Amino acid sequence: MTTTTLPAYDLTGRTAFVTGAASGIGRATAALLARAGATVHCADRDEDGLKETAALVARQGGTAHTHALDVTDRLALAAAVSAAGPLHVMAAIAGIMHTSTVLETRDEDLDRVLAVNFKGVLYACQEAARSMIASGVPGSIVTMASGAMDTASPGLLCYSVTKAAVVQLTKTLATEAGPHGIRVNAIAPGWIRTPMTDRHEPAAQQQAEAAMVRHSPLGRVGEAEDIAHAVLHLASDASAFTTGQILRPNGGVAMPW
Numbered sequence: 001m002t003t004t005t006l007p008a009y010d011l012t013g014r015t016a017f018v019t020g021a022a023s024g025i026g027r028a029t030a031a032l033l034a035r036a037g038a039t040v041h042c043a044d045r046d047e048d049g050l051k052e053t054a055a056l057v058a059r060q061g062g063t064a065h066t067h068a069l070d071v072t073d074r075l076a077l078a079a080a081v082s083a084a085g086p087l088h089v090m091a092a093i094a095g096i097m098h099t100s101t102v103l104e105t106r107d108e109d110l111d112r113v114l115a116v117n118f119k120g121v122l123y124a125c126q127e128a129a130r131s132m133i134a135s136g137v138p139g140s141i142v143t144m145a146s147g148a149m150d151t152a153s154p155g156l157l158c159y160s161v162t163k164a165a166v167v168q169l170t171k172t173l174a175t176e177a178g179p180h181g182i183r184v185n186a187i188a189p190g191w192i193r194t195p196m197t198d199r200h201e202p203a204a205q206q207q208a209e210a211a212m213v214r215h216s217p218l219g220r221v222g223e224a225e226d227i228a229h230a231v232l233h234l235a236s237d238a239s240a241f242t243t244g245q246i247l248r249p250n251g252g253v254a255m256p257w
């Protein structure tokens with residue numbers, strides 16, 4: 001397959017593991033990392049979506065392996081990472097949205113969002129770092145935070161708390177894994193058009209997108225591929241001196257709150 005002509009972005013011969021790869025940002029990331037030359041391991045709980053991602057990668061001439069699993073299952077994730085062999089890249093992207101006001105938030109809501117959005121990312125980071133240290137690979141770990149990590153909006157307590165926790169995990173692991181040559185960075189996207197944001201009523205969807213467009217100097221909402229390119233940058237040697245950082249691909253939106 002023809003890959004990039006820019007050597008720093010070339011992932012030929014490298015192995016990348018992508019969680020949340022059955023949809024949206026995860027699928028776009030798996031496809032782009034494969035286009036850059038990586039062998040991609042796609043993990044998600046959605047088996048049908050995984051097959052579609054693998055077919056997309058194959059149509060591009062790349063190689064994708066699929067792992068149907070729940071990222072909250074530490075043992076399943078460990079087994080999949082181990083089966084992938086020495087990892088060069090981990091993109092921990094799987095996540096869920098949850099909305100409830102502070103007063104309506106139940107223990108089970110908080111537990112589930114924390115389990116997927118924080119523990120799932122923690123397990124992915126741990127398994128990736130163990131693989132990289134054991135094989136002596138100076139790899140790159142990319143986590144998925146959100147602009148919600150440091151803004152407040154009604155109903156988003158659980159989600160935003162988990163994304164702030166992902167940032168803290170990212171920075172802490174960067175300090176601990178750096179001496180092994182492992183880089184750890186987070187991406188905090190703004191509003192990106194994916195199945196996660198498409199679940200609104202059409203009128204509410206249009207209103208939300210129009211607000212984003214109004215607040216963005218670039219005058220558009222983001223697409224999954226915009227975030228995939230940010231992941232490629234952090235996964236590749238192009239960002240060799242970057243670690244412990246939060247990249248904010250958000251169209252320049254300054255949240256009004």
Ligand SMILES: NC(=O)c1ccc[n+]([C@@H]2O[C@H](COP(=O)([O-])OP(=O)(O)OC[C@H]3O[C@@H](n4cnc5c(N)ncnc54)[C@H](O)[C@@H]3O)[C@@H](O)[C@H]2O)c1
Binds near residue numbers: 021024094097120
């Ligand atoms: N879309 C946005 O506007 C936006 C903005 C900021 C951050 N993000 C973050 O980006 C990431 C991807 O979001 P997206 O917009 O592509 O959403 P999406 O719903 O299209 O994709 C999420 C994927 O994660 C998978 N997943 C969810 N829970 C899982 C679990 N327990 N185990 C395994 N797989 C699981 C889903 O099956 C799905 O394939 C999420 O972490 C999200 O919080 C999205």
